[in-house]
Amino acid sequence: METRTRSLVKSVLWTVLGICVMALIGFVFTGSLRTGGAMALINAGIGFVSYLLYERLWANIAWGRDV
Template identity: 55%
Template sequence: METRRRSVVKAVVWNAMGLAVMTLVGLIATGSAAVGGALALINTAIGLTLYVIYERVWAGISWGRNG
């Protein structure tokens, strides 16, 4: 089983990459770094929260694990 710390670190790293991509997409879509960055931050905050919950739920499910 994964520790909570590992789940959180994985989520933070994944969302940092997503933040960079979404900032670029937001900038391209809106033409504004401020609006693009704000959209990216909101998306990242929501995504990080949901990802941590998702990982913790799956950490408690034994289906598909060897051993």
């Protein structure tokens, strides 16, 4: 089973990558760094929590693992 610390670190790194990508997309579509950054932060918060819960759920499912 994956440790909680590993899940947390993976979630943080995924969130940082998501913030960068979303900020760039937001800037391209709006022309505003402020709006693009706000969009990125909101998306990152939602994505962080969703991904962390998703990873923890799958960490408890034995299906498909070599035991």
